[in-house]
Amino acid sequence: MVTSREQQARLWIKLQVAWARLHQHAPNAAAALPFVPLVLAWWLTAMLEVFPRAFFPGPGEVILSLKSLIYKGILPEYLFDSMMRLMVGASAGAAIAVPLGVLIGMNRHANSALWPPLLFFQAVGDIAWLPILLVWFGFGLTTMTFVIVYTVLFPVVLNTVLGIRSINPDLLRAAHSLGASRARIIWEVVLPGALPNIMTGLRNGLGYGWRALIAAEIIVGTSGIGFLMFDARRAGSVVEIMLGMIVLGLLWYVVDAWILAPIERATGERWGMVTR
Amino acid sequence: MKSLTLNHLSKTYFDPYKGTQVTALEDISLSIAPGEFVSVVGPSGCGKTTLLNVIAGFLPETSGSIRVDGKPISGPGPDRGVVFQSFALFPWKTVLDNVGFGPKMRGVGRDDRDAIAMEYLQLAGLAYAADRYPAELSGGMQQRVGVVRALANEPDVLLMDEPFASVDAQTRLTLQEELIRIWLDRRTTVLFITHDVPEAVFLANRVVILSKGRVMNEITIDLPHPRKWDELVENDNFKSLSARVLQSVRAA
């Protein structure tokens, strides 16, 4: 293909403009667009049998499996179970993590006292708790909730602390000088100021809480999407594993794109705190 | 408006990078009468920002006293309003809510504090921007909001830390004239830190020259009010006063 550099540059600019316009007028279409080449590549790879069919099924087979599982009622039930566990765990985790993060970010003594145990227990990790949790609570909701709360905690705390430390100190001084008490400074300045980072932390935390849930379901589960995938692995059925992974991804995608991202956008960008 | 008195004020701190004690302020004594406008100038590193931070209560003094209306200060507070070089407006609050912040902290109800905020915004000529967010305003507008935000709290003393340094030169002249207009209206006691000599002379009753943490010189400015740049630029008295201050700063 012989095109002059100028033609290439012009084409590139036209592409960017078209993309920006699409992004502006139809953001959902724009979000779905990158997946089209991905699915095409997948379909092609499967059809050409680059890998053996048993190891790498194509989109068609996955869709068939989807229909079958919905029909049998398994998928909706597992989905509901997984979601419930995540909701409960994540809410509890965030409710603990944000105040903890504020405390650590604002108070030197709390920082010295709590940071080491925080790092240690983050290091131990939620999964390492599974054996002893099984000894204490057996298989069940308590074990899984603990794991999720535990996982969500750390990214939220870390990002909250980062957010607090990134606040322009003049803002804190201004509030102090305008007569705000410590409590009011936290509510009026610290929390809004750290909010973009807290949102990032929540987004990360939810993402990993979701993954920890799947891990717990794989190792310990009796229902849920994670269990679906592990059961399929035992039966050697790649199709259902892939289906499970796609469902996971899509579900998260929807929550993230339609709930979390708009919130993040409404705060950070409106206040001019993050360049886009 | 109240008086501001500094008595043998000193400030030293430990610099971790140099590994030694640094004396930022040394034995500063200054009396500012109620309603007086005092500018503080000096070469970079002379301690003028530290001076403001200590008076504002953001830094503790090492020795000596700071009194407002004869009473010693403790920490930051609404009695000493501060205007920052970086504007320091709350990006997540509207202009109206920013100005109303001080009254809100004092427990004033929403309707009352909105009224107070509007009154001050009108004073600054920014009533039309009340519902905008700081990110939507120009630098000059943001700083005007910064000034009236501090004023809306009716402070005894107004401390201004190189407030116009981040603003373009022409807007700076306009803001200076506006500041005088507001000051003539409210007659707040003002301490104005700057490195810009003509600005210091233009605004103040008295200019204090600081060097290496000490007061080097004080020059009274006896120009009449109201002051306008168009007139003063040609004024011989203004020119000679500016020259004297500049000489003093450069000799420091």
Next chain:
Amino acid sequence: MGSPGSYRVSSARSLEVFLARVRSTVLFLIPLSLLVVIWSLVVNVFEVNPRIFPSVASVWQAGVDSLVDGTLVRHIGASLWRIAVGTTIGLAIGIPLGIAMGVIPAIASFFRPLVRFFSVLAGIAWIPIATLWFGYGFGAITFVIFNAVFFVVVYNALLGVSSIPMQVRDAAASLGAGRLAMIFEVLLPGALPNIVTGIRTGMGFAWRGLIAAEMIATDQGLGYMLFTARDFYKTEVIVLGMVVIGLIWLVLDRLLLAPLERVTTERWGMVRS
């Protein structure tokens, strides 16, 4: 900052710095030591059943035993090797990719949905399919680790680059920065707080992913040691495993990641310390 000729740090200064480090390490260990004390007190006072929670002494004993017969070293070695390989690959690809994606807004917004989609799948969700493709053992586990690090780091690098004020980038451009200079002098340092947070978070989750994978997909490693102890109610081995896991990560974090964060971001005044 500092006089031009003073590059050699005086010996008095370096002693000061060393003492400061020792001091901060001690301060770090105090809250943890307190926890151990509380642990032994609680177990003794409440006469806790060793099948529920072990005493400090039994854990210590288990540690000594497994060190002596070499099993602990073997497990630790296996886990560390897997982490090292997976993380290195993940960072080597992830950081440049994240930065590259963050630079041109159009590209960033094109790929962001894809990254988001895969970032939730990252790590453990791939265990079933990874074991099918690579079989049990090193390949599958390392893949899971790589996965876990890669997507967090890409996302954080992307976020970090897009948080750099346009003015700073414009200033660099007007000062004559070419593409390479822009990357190493502006984008990388500017995105560094976020990248380091990303590395810290990513590695934390990679470590966790490792343990999970080792529980079900292999026959050696710390996760394996932990999980099999459960079958015999050997809580002292379980707690030993948890402590070892925590300690290894702590060392990694304090000696590698925290100094990195300190040297870069706090010194540059980008994050208030």
